[in-house]
Structures are given as structure tokens and as C-alpha cells.
Amino acid sequence: MREDETADWLIPDWPAPAVVRALTTTRAGGVSRPPYDSLNLADHVGDDPAAVAANRERLRTRLGLPAEPVWLRQVHGTGIVDAARLSGTAGADGSTTAQPGVVCAVLTADCLPLLLCDRAGRRVAAVHAGWRGLAGGVIEAALDAMDRPGSELLAWLGPAIGPRAFAVGDEVRAAFVAADPAAATAFHREAGGWRADLYALARQRLAARGVRAVYGGHWCTHEDRARFYSYRRDGDTGRMASLIWLEPGPGGG
Template sequence: MSGATLLYPDWPAPPRVRAAVTTRLGGVSQPPYDSLNLGGHVGDDPAAVASNRRRLGTLIPDLPAEPLWLNQVHGTRCLNADSAQAGTEADAAVTEKPGVVCAVLTADCLPVLLCDRAGSVVGVAHAGWRGLLAGVIESTVTAMHRPGAELLAWLGPAIGPAAFEVGEEVRAAFLVRDPRAATSFRAGAEGKWLCDLYALARQRLAALEVTAVSGGGSCTHEDVRRFYSFRRDGVTGRMASLIWLAPALQRV
């Protein structure tokens, strides 16, 4: 589901699991960051970024708190968001505490939202190709302390398989880890391969017995109006993927 400025995951999550993904629409940043840039590390005016972050409370009226903004490094570290400090170096976060908002920023990399069927734990991972290869999904699932079969996943907007060209070294690295990853690549220009991040994520999730996977249909590179894309634009903003458990006193 989507609105003018937000995407809402279409997945069978329990009612108390809340999630939203921002687009590039609805903020105050000037080009090339126009307009709802939430990334403070990309060269945008800090005042504009701060204003955009404040706008989240208006855009998402039931957002219970300031999101935990991470210092993302394309790694595998997953934090418990209950006690983590903003700006900590990590690429994923989980929480069992209502009212704590986990978040990652992306502009082509794949955001993976996770929850359990009981609605007792949520998490989010920043999964570009480096993070996928290194195991960020695995570290996030491990941190949730639930069997994979009890988890649901939703794959957010990312660069699609028709646009994400990589070198042979990237394909080779995935095949060393799992030969079945070959099905996620198809030949592109000479010496290049088109990489399907969505398919790679689904493979990793399936290996963890997470088979209830939704999403995976929005290409950031193709949709210039709604999405930032680093591969397309170079200097650009960042979108946020947010997930939290509704506070106990909040009507669901």
C-alpha cells in the first residue's frame, strides 16, 4: 500500500506491528536532495535534514518516538534498539519493547523489515550487496531470538534487477558462499552481471527458514519521482524504512 509520501508494507503482520517507508516527497531539502532527505551524512543542509526528521511525526501520526538513526557501514552488526545510542555503527536493529522505532536509511540498498507472527519482536536490516554477502540478514534474524518459521519479512524499495549492474568479482563472491546464488545474476554488458538483490535476500531468508516473504517490487533506480537512487544520481538523499511495536496503551 502507498500514499502520497509514504509506503506501507503489504504483508500479514500482526496489528501491533507498525511500519512505513518514506519516499523523497514531502520535505524541505533543495536539489539534489529534494525533498524529504533524512540522511545527515550526504552533504545536505543539516537544518533541512533536521526539519525533515521532525516532519516524520506529522507524516506518521502514530510514530511513538524518534527513530534510532544508525551510522551505517554496509556491515552486519545488529543492535538491540532498546538501549542503543543514536549514531552507533551498525546496519540493523531489533526490539521487543513497544514504542521503540528501528530504522535504516537507503537509496538503492535493500531495506528488510522483519517481525514475528505473534507481534512480539520487530527488526530492520540495511542490505546492500555487501551486507547481504557478509550476512546482515542472518545477524538480524539471530538477534530476534525466534525460529525462522515464526518470522515474516518484507522487502522494501531497492535497485531492481534490470538496473543493478555489478562486476564478475561480486558474482563470484556470492557463488563462493552459496552456488545457488547463480540464479540471482544474469549476463549484462561484457564482463558485467545484472544482480537481483531481491532474489539474493529471498535465498538467504529461505536458508533461515523464513519463507513468508512479501514485497520486492519497487525499483529505486527506475522511479525518479518517488525514490532516491545513488546509482542513478550519485549525490542524492536517503529514504527511511521504519518499524516498531505499538505501545501497549495505543489502540490497534
């Protein structure tokens, strides 16, 4: 794989300890054919299994991963699992670990990928947060699993559908406002419904738990067809991966 094929993969712009490694892929750098072109990393969307396997191998090789990522069966819920203790694929929407060399991963194509680490570089987490998960408390569940005060955590919001593109109905707004009236500021009225700001909703949830060091959150998967997969835009499409892990070796845990 050529270096330029993965030059636009996203490296979090946050002051994480050097032992923390994190990244979100884009569409670039794989072998999948349309409509999954080209670096689809999901094995549940109808893509050729051989292409997905080749893409995952490219991911491991390109990043020099210490292990195969811990892939989850995401269910739009609030479950967070210990990635180091899984023996198979879990139905969950996030994973965490304090063990160096264990790679937490989530797959997205409009939903919000959230990466977390503590300032000491001792624990990390990857979270898949669509609107259902956000409303249900997946961020709060992940913060509980991190087992650190909010002031000791860093959060990075990866590429998700942006506030100009995310059309939702009254029931979505109602679910958030019922939990926190301040969530109303993350919705803007349009004909027939609302536009929702996933990034703002996530920041509100993080702030309520004392997490103020929040980075990223300025992309739109729906609007940037060349760079990102978008389920709402395309239907049949691939998935990007957001990964985070602690480097093995001295200082890695």
C-alpha cells in the same frame, strides 16, 4: 504537510499483527532542495542540516511516532544492535527491539531495506542490506537477533535497485556463489559483467533460514526517479527511511 504529499509512502503489504507498525518513505513530503528534494532523512549526504531536521520532524509528526527513530551510522557490514539499549549513534546495519515505542530505522537509496517481525507481534527489526552486507551475512545476523524460528517470522523487502539496473562485476557474483552455488541464478550475464537481483538474493538467504513468508520486493529505485532516491543514478542525493516499531499500550509487548 498536506496529506497528498505523503500518499505514496509505502506501507508493507504483509499480514503483520496490528501492533506492528511499518513504513518506507519516498522522496515526497519534505523541504530539502535539489539534489536532495524533498524528504531527505539522512544527515551525512551534504544536505542542509536544518532541512534534514525539519524533514525528521515532519516524519515524526506525520506518523505520530512514539519516539525519535533510532538512526544508525550504516557501514555496509553485518552488525545488528538492540535499539532500546543504544545511548548514541551506533555503527551498525540493523536494529531490533522487543520494547514497544522504540522505532527501528534504516536509510537507503539503492540498497535493500528489510523489515522483520514475528507473527506474535513481540519483536521487530530493520535491516540495511547492500550487496556487501548481504554477502557478509547481515540477514543471518538479523535473524539470529530476532531469536525466533524462521517459520514464525514475516519479512518485507522495501524499495531497492532492481535487477535490470544493478550492474556488478565478477567479484560480486563470486562472493555470493562461493557461499551458495544457487546464488548464480540471481545473476544474469551482460557485456563487461553481470546484472544482480538483490531481491532474489535476499529471498534465498531468508529461505535458507526457514523464512518463507516474504513480501514486497518489486520496485526499482534506479528506474523510478520521481519516487525514489538512487545513489547509483544520481550520486549526490538523499535517503529514504524504512521504519518499524511496536505500538505502545495493551498488546504492545
